[in-house]
Amino acid sequence: MTISRRSFIKGGAIFGGGLAIGFNLSGCAQTEYPHFSATDLQPNAYIQVSPSGQVILQLYKSEMGQGVYTGMATMAAEELNMDPSLIIVQHAEFYPDFRDPEFYVMITGGSSSIKYGYTILREAAATVAAMLKTAAAQYLSIAESALNLKDGKVVYAGGEVDFATLLPIARGLATPTEVTLKSPQDFQYIGRHRQRLDALGKVTGKSEFGIDVQYPGAMTAVLLRCPHFGGKVSSFDASNALKMSGVKSVFEVDGAVAVLAETYWQARQAAGVVSVVWDKGPLAGVSSESLRVERHGMLTSEAGKNVEEKGEASAATGELFEAVYDVPYLAHATMEPMNAVAVATKEGIEIWTGNQSPDIALSEIADATGFKREQIRIHNHMLGGGFGRRIMPDYLVEAARIAQLSGKPVRLVWSREDDMRGDFYRPNATVAMSAMIDQSAVTSLQAKIVAPSILGGFVQFVTNTLLPQWLPKGLHKKIGGMASGSDPAAAEGIAHSDYEFPYMRTDYVEQKTTIPLGYWRSVGHSQNGFFIESFIDELAHQTTQDPVAFRLAHMAKDSRRRQVLELAAAKANWGNPPQGQFQGVAVHESFSTVVAQVVNVSIADGKIKVHKVVCAVECGMVINSDIVVAQMEGGIVFALTAALKGEITIEDGAVQQSNFHDYEVLRINETPEIEVYRVDSANAPTGVGEPGVPPLAPALANAVFAATGQRLRKLPLRLA
Structure with missing residues (x-):
């Protein structure tokens, strides 16, 4: 059975053993706005007007x-009908209305912010506009049809009245x-406004x-954390540290050692x-290489779970062609390392930070400290x-825990080394891609994916947020364990592709042993x-077909990818690269957005240039064209880093990389x-934060093949 993150969270999930778990999401009591x-x-909860008319x-x-x-x-x-720069933007605290309709918690992810916010906002x-016009009609004793809004005022033939004046009514x-x-057709700002509102504050340091x-x-x-995942402190000696200038205390906190x-x-x-x-701890002796060998063995030893099957197996005629691909763990390596300021009192805890899911964090802090979410x-x-x-x-x-145990306001700051070695990583994965080729016709496309599950580790945070706080913590981990074998992320982008072949099948085998995993761009x-487009x-x-023509021949006539691929090929002058350069192509749909990329490379001194x-x-209606371009550019650079350099390796259950000298x-x-x-x-807008990433690695690998004849099936790309 195939489930999406949304269907799992919304309706629960039914697993092989017949256990059904459902969540009642409609019983959450509405509370007063935190910004009331x-x-x-x-x-x-989204828009308000202050007495000054702001x-x-x-x-959110x-x-x-x-x-x-x-x-x-x-x-x-x-x-x-006001210039966007006139709006005061405040970072929202948690409120139930701000929960994402896909994840059902307040979260930023899945390139869904603009997609779901388009109608809501x-x-x-x-x-608000309708109420201000009604108020103005009463104040001026004229018909609402004679009124319009413009830059914080209600205007009419005889003049204007500002929002502040209308607020009491x-x-x-x-x-x-x-x-x-x-x-x-009447938009003045959507698709036309190109200024980035936060740019000035960022470049001036404000x-x-x-x-x-x-x-x-x-x-x-x-915080000194165990370098081995799942490990904890056995003993420590802080006598020398306590003699140093400015040091106030050193103490154990939840298996780690805090220095204040x-x-x-x-x-x-x-x-x-x-x-x-x-x-x-439990991962002592585990290495990334041993995990890779295990995955390769599981390709033949484990049947896995069928994710998708289309057509009849009997249609797969001809000779078998197959290839095995590998990708490593990857770190997020954000420029700003993890940090938070926490103040704990007898009444509660207050946190200042930058976080993508304050809803989840509230529940986890509550569990760790004994306070209620409220x-x-x-x-x-x-x-x-x-x-x-x-x-x-x-x-x-x-x-929160350090502040609670120390009784002092605390500013926790991770080092780059902490961040590199204490991440929640993009999974390592192996896939066996296979096809049957009957003369020049491809009659089947099959994939067997072996990878650990992100959902298995993440869903416990979601259930802990949605279900009552009094439930035992172990229950959430059990739910995660049952969900892991049906992780939609493991096969997304291969299963449910709109490529057309007579027979198509995707299977997923979960690798249970892994380091901590997280959602990566x-x-x-x-x-x-990378797997499917390679x-x-x-x-x-x-x-013996042209790569662009082959793709187009196996897409539906109304495929959104067709027009995008054709545009990329035309703009790249496909098939006619500059002398000494070679081209590769890929097209991929993710998060309802389609992206195609053509990469030009050359090889010099055994290196890829x-x-x-x-x-x-194609991302639907564009809200701000400059941001679309910037996100594609950023995604390409991000993906190039991963394709050419990115690799987290594990030895004895610990990450070997530490900083940008060895994770470039x-x-x-x-x-x-x-x-x-x-x-x-x-069409309604879709997301652009992530979709620029997936096509780059395969397009690059395909260009390298065109240049060298080498099929590089393992990331990062390294020439023989």
């Missing part, structure tokens, strides 16, 4: 560079149950990130002289990169795009020329 003001016009937007999605700050303000501004803003009105939204937060009297905390000092440098230096004996507040800030890493609540829990598509290219070669990437994207990122001089083109669409 008795003097504001506040008909919904329009305030609650940014985390801004981590992907542009939701600007995108969401633009959508609200459209219905209020416009309706919220249109409601508007606050006494009933909230309309229905509102009329603007027609796209924007506040989690790591910028200062709290009076706060101690800085450094007046400054970060003092705490970090003192942590370096604490002598710790570690219990290595006694905990999380103030969100800008994120210096997220990519899925900041969905996890671990660093918030650490800060584009999730399962990041590896599955193999499709191999099939084109096996049947990427000269140019031409990218075409792409340098400016290695960055190719990038061109981005859009396929215009009148």
Whole structure:
């Protein structure tokens, strides 16, 4: 049986043993807005107008560079008919209305912010606009049809009246149950406004990130964690550390050792002289190589679970062609390492940080500290990169526990080494791709995926958030264990592809042993795009067909990917690269957005040189065209880093990499020329934060094959 994250969370899941688990999501009591003001016009949780006439937007999605700050303000501004720069944007605290309709918790992920916010925010803003027009009609004693909104005022033939003047009347009105939204043909800002609202604050240093937060009297905390996953402290000697300047205390906290000092440098230096004996835990002796060997064995020893089967197996005629691909663990490596400020009192805990899922964090902090969710507040800030890493609540829990045990305000800051070795990683994975080829016709496409499950570890956080707090913690882990074998991320991008062959089948085998896993930019598509688009290219070669023509021949006539691929090929002058360069292509749909990329490479001194990437994207209606381009460019650079350099290796249950000298990122001089083109669409907008990533690695690998004749089936790409 195939399930999506949404169907699992919404309706529960039915597993092989017949156990059904359901969640009642409609019984959550509505509480007062955390940003409630008795003097504001506040008909919904999203938009409010202050007595001074300022329009305030609650940014309920985390801004981590992907542009939701600007995108969401633009959508609200459209219905209020005001320049987006006039809207005050505030980072929202948790409120039930802010829960994501796919994950059912308040979270930023899955490239869903603009997709789901498009209607919600416009309706919220249109409601405010309707109430202000009604108030103005009463105030001026004229018909509403004679009124319009413009930049924070209601205007009419005889003049204008500002929002502040109308507020006393508007606050006494009933909230309309229905509102009329603007027609796209009347848009003034959506698709037309190109300014990035948070850019000036970021380049001038005025924007506040989690790591910028200062709290009076706060101690800085450094945490020594066991380098072996699942391990914990056995004993420690802090006598030398306690003699150092500025050090206040050293103590054990939940299997780790906390060092508190007046400054970060003092705490970090003192942590370096604490002598710790570690219990290595359950993954002692495990290596990334041993896990790879195990996966390869499981390709033949395990049947796995069928994810998708289309057509009749009897249609698969001809000779078997197969290839095995591998990808490694990857770190998120955000520029801003994990951090949080925590203040604990007898009444509760308050946190300042940058996080992608404050809803999940509230429940995890509550469990760890014994407080109720209602006694905990999380103030969100800008994120210096997220990519899925900041969905996890671990660093918030650490800060809360250190503050609780020390009795002091605490500012916890991870080092780059902490961040690299304490991540929740993109899974390693192996896939056997196979096809039957009958003369020049491909009659089947099959995939057998062996990989650990992200969902198995993550779903316990979701159930812990949705289900009553009094339930035993172990229950959530059991639910996760039962869900792991049906992880939709493991096969997404291979299963349910719109490629057409007479027989198609995808199976998934779960590898149980793994280090901590998390959602990484584009999730399962990041590896599955590489697998399927590399193999499709191999099939084109096996049947002596042009790679673009082969793909088009096996797509439905109405496939969204067709137009995107054709645009990318045309703009890249496919088949006619500059002398000495070679081209590769890939096209992939993820998060309802289609992206095609053509990569130009050359080979010199045994090294891959990427000269140019031409990218075409179809993401529905565009809110801000510059942000679409920037996200495609950023996704390409992010993916190039992973394809050429990214690899986390494990020895004895511990990560071997520590910083950017051994987990490299792409340098400016290695960055190719990038061109981005859009396929215009009148459909509702979809996401752009992640879909630029999946096509890059296969397009690059396919270009390397064109240049060298070598099929590189393992990431990162390394020539023989």
